[in-house]
Amino acid sequence: MKKAVKIISMLMIICITMTAFIGCTSKTESVKDTGTTKPEFIKNETADKLTVLDPVGNEVTLDKKPERVVVLMNSLLDLWYMAGGTAVARVTGKENVPEAAKDIEEVGGMGSPNVEKIVSLKPNLVILSSGMSSHREIKDILDKNNIQSLYINYLTYNDFINTLDLFTRLTGREDIFNTSIADIQKKVQETTAKVSKEKKPRVLILFATTKSVQCELPIGLTGDMVNMLGAENIASGSPVEGATKVEFSMERIVEKDPDIILVTTMGDADKCKARVKEDIESNQAWAGLRAVKEGNVHYLPKDLYVYKPNARYPEAVENLAKILYPGVFK
Amino acid sequence: MNNSSVLKDIRIEESEKSVKNRAVYRITVLAVLAVLCILAFLCSVSLGALKIPVRDVIKAIVDPTEDINRQIIWNIRLPRTLVAALVGICLSLSGVILQGVMRNPLAAPNIIGVSSGGGLAAVIILIMLPDFYYLITPFAFIGALASTILIYLLAWKNGIKPMRMILAGVAVSSFLGAGINALMIFFPDRVHGVVGFMVGGLAARTWKHFYLLWPYTLAGFALAVISARKLNVLMLGDDIATSLGVCVERTRLFFIAISSLLAASAVSIVGLLGFVGLIVPHMSRLIIGSDHKYLFPASALFGAALLMFCDTVARVVMDPVEIPVGIIMAFLGAPFFLYLLRGGLKRNVEN
Numbered sequence: 001m002k003k004a005v006k007i008i009s010m011l012m013i014i015c016i017t018m019t020a021f022i023g024c025t026s027k028t029e030s031v032k033d034t035g036t037t038k039p040e041f042i043k044n045e046t047a048d049k050l051t052v053l054d055p056v057g058n059e060v061t062l063d064k065k066p067e068r069v070v071v072l073m074n075s076l077l078d079l080w081y082m083a084g085g086t087a088v089a090r091v092t093g094k095e096n097v098p099e100a101a102k103d104i105e106e107v108g109g110m111g112s113p114n115v116e117k118i119v120s121l122k123p124n125l126v127i128l129s130s131g132m133s134s135h136r137e138i139k140d141i142l143d144k145n146n147i148q149s150l151y152i153n154y155l156t157y158n159d160f161i162n163t164l165d166l167f168t169r170l171t172g173r174e175d176i177f178n179t180s181i182a183d184i185q186k187k188v189q190e191t192t193a194k195v196s197k198e199k200k201p202r203v204l205i206l207f208a209t210t211k212s213v214q215c216e217l218p219i220g221l222t223g224d225m226v227n228m229l230g231a232e233n234i235a236s237g238s239p240v241e242g243a244t245k246v247e248f249s250m251e252r253i254v255e256k257d258p259d260i261i262l263v264t265t266m267g268d269a270d271k272c273k274a275r276v277k278e279d280i281e282s283n284q285a286w287a288g289l290r291a292v293k294e295g296n297v298h299y300l301p302k303d304l305y306v307y308k309p310n311a312r313y314p315e316a317v318e319n320l321a322k323i324l325y326p327g328v329f330k
Numbered sequence: 331m332n333n334s335s336v337l338k339d340i341r342i343e344e345s346e347k348s349v350k351n352r353a354v355y356r357i358t359v360l361a362v363l364a365v366l367c368i369l370a371f372l373c374s375v376s377l378g379a380l381k382i383p384v385r386d387v388i389k390a391i392v393d394p395t396e397d398i399n400r401q402i403i404w405n406i407r408l409p410r411t412l413v414a415a416l417v418g419i420c421l422s423l424s425g426v427i428l429q430g431v432m433r434n435p436l437a438a439p440n441i442i443g444v445s446s447g448g449g450l451a452a453v454i455i456l457i458m459l460p461d462f463y464y465l466i467t468p469f470a471f472i473g474a475l476a477s478t479i480l481i482y483l484l485a486w487k488n489g490i491k492p493m494r495m496i497l498a499g500v501a502v503s504s505f506l507g508a509g510i511n512a513l514m515i516f517f518p519d520r521v522h523g524v525v526g527f528m529v530g531g532l533a534a535r536t537w538k539h540f541y542l543l544w545p546y547t548l549a550g551f552a553l554a555v556i557s558a559r560k561l562n563v564l565m566l567g568d569d570i571a572t573s574l575g576v577c578v579e580r581t582r583l584f585f586i587a588i589s590s591l592l593a594a595s596a597v598s599i600v601g602l603l604g605f606v607g608l609i610v611p612h613m614s615r616l617i618i619g620s621d622h623k624y625l626f627p628a629s630a631l632f633g634a635a636l637l638m639f640c641d642t643v644a645r646v647v648m649d650p651v652e653i654p655v656g657i658i659m660a661f662l663g664a665p666f667f668l669y670l671l672r673g674g675l676k677r678n679v680e681n
Contacts, residue, residue, distance in 0.1 A: 266460040288405065
């Protein structure tokens with residue numbers, strides 16, 4: 001009898017642990033859907049309708065040139081304005097809000113938008129972020145009210161280009177995509193081309209503090225740019241590929257001993273700098289790293305490397321290239 | 331459950347002819363726990379993301395020449411293991427004291443507002459003032475103590491009734507918890523650092539944290555063990571305790587103060603690992619009985635061993651990614667606790 005209880009409890013432990021990991025993997029898959037390429041996500045296009053495959057795998061048909069648009073994420077709002085669109089409402093916040101949209105109506109915070117207010121504005125289109133659970137909850141209500149809505153998953157540079165492609169088709173301003181956006185792409189390509197033959201540095205991207213070791217993976221914003229520039233992210237190839245940031249083993253960092261450490265922070269980079277530096281240097285585990293000894297720890301400003309750089313992508317990529325390949329940009 | 335079983339325990343103890351046998355059993359249990367604790371320590375220091383042979387581990391500890399093994403063992407694993415042990419001791423002692431003082435089996439550090447107060451303070455820093463991230467530890471400490479004091483004052487009405495304190499604790503905790511949730515909802519883009527704190531983790535804890543923590547642990551442990559007898563008396567009920575010459579009010583305040591200091595120091599360093607404080611005391615009580623003279627050292631050893639062991643698992647399972655120890659704790663600890671609760675070791679305790 002006692003043995004049976006023992007066995008059952010062991011099985012329980014195993015089951016619970018297993019479910020935890022299964023939970024992890026399925027999450028991974030849902031995020032993996034992001035890397036849709038252009039021919040894949042535009043399913044059908046006519047003069048006034050556009051059918052797209054959204055990041056959660058549904059085909060959605062939208063009316064072109066929507067008049068009243070609500071955008072529930074400010075970095076997407078910025079892209080929408082770049083694509084020649086206008087909006088009637090946005091969410092609260094200051095970062096990435098285009099000048100022209102400063103005074104439009106606000107419908108609550110990004111994490112808690114007010115559905116009633118959104119519906120009462122009678123929008124033709126609501127632009128949502130598929131990464132936000134609160135946005136997923138709203139989607140149903142919008143559908144029931146016959147309000148068209150569109151999920152966007154915007155994490156990387158590719159997403160940036162694809163989203164602009166999609167937005168310019170919706171606004172009917174493909175000319176913008178072919179001129180100014182093409183210009184951005186060209187500048188970014190020039191930078192990546194310059195460094196393509198260089199020796200690849202090994203990089204660690206650290207988030208915020210030394211209190212935890214949160215490292216950014218290649219799918220994160222800065223991780224993606226590091227990847228575009230051909231550098232090797234020492235945190236890549238970790239078992240949870242879907243996440244943008246993971247808690248990384250300090251021991252592995254010491255073992256891999258990166259050439260360059262990039263620090264992104266939610267706070268003001270300049271103010272944090274001295275403090276993070278002191279923290280790192282007073283901590284023997286960090287201080288022993290080659291990058292720290294040789295002064296190769298760089299602090300990245302949050303407006304380009306935590307919030308989306310959008311139109312300033314060329315600048316963000318170039319600044320990063322200067323840090324990663326100081327020899328090329330003298 | 332606790333109350334009656336404790337009384338029963340004490341009565342059994344008095345009527346027991348072989349008191350001596352009981353003492354022998356308890357000392358044996360303590361010895362076993364001590365061995366477990368040492369094993370967990372050795373496991374934690376010698377296992378990790380990198381496979382380092384035991385011989386090199388010993389060499390790295392003894393020989394201070396700088397190389398990669400020394401760097402990993404001495405600067406990463408050893409301080410982290412020690413911090414885990416201290417946190418385990420702090421939280422489980424805090425839990426034992428609270429369950430005793432409140433005479434309630436559900437009492438834990440979060441009941442006296444340590445988790446919610448410390449949590450809110452930390453979340454305010456993490457979300458509203460990220461520039462001042464280095465203030466998280468002192469702020470969480472102050473927040474934890476402040477909310478305990480608040481709960482104590484709110485529950486005061488010609489003295490403290492444990493039940494009133496627990497209810498006040500639940501109310502204040504949910505009030506502060508609402509503050510945490512509100513901040514997380516209003517600033518969804520900044521939640522990243524917060525989640526780690528809420529779950530509780532030991533990543534990147536170093537000697538600095540160890541130096542911060544050990545004085546509290548040592549003082550708390552010493553005070554608790556010295557006054558174990560008083561807590562035993564207090565558990566007989568207010569009237570009996572008073573008739574035995576114990577100043578109930580003052581003693582209760584004294585114990586609450588110790589336990590909140592212990593829990594606040596632990597929470598400010600590793601985040602909200604509240605679960606340890608609820609479960610370890612019960613596990614220890616199931617194994618060793620309710621005499622605090624033995625229960626204090628037993629839970630301290632058990633808490634330290636459990637946390638060191640779980641942290642080892644947290645580091646190794648998904649290498650190179652680390653899982654916050656709070657999650658491992660709940661996955662491994664809860665089923666084990668249920669096993670004990672269902673009578674896994676009942677025979678021993680009742681003997």
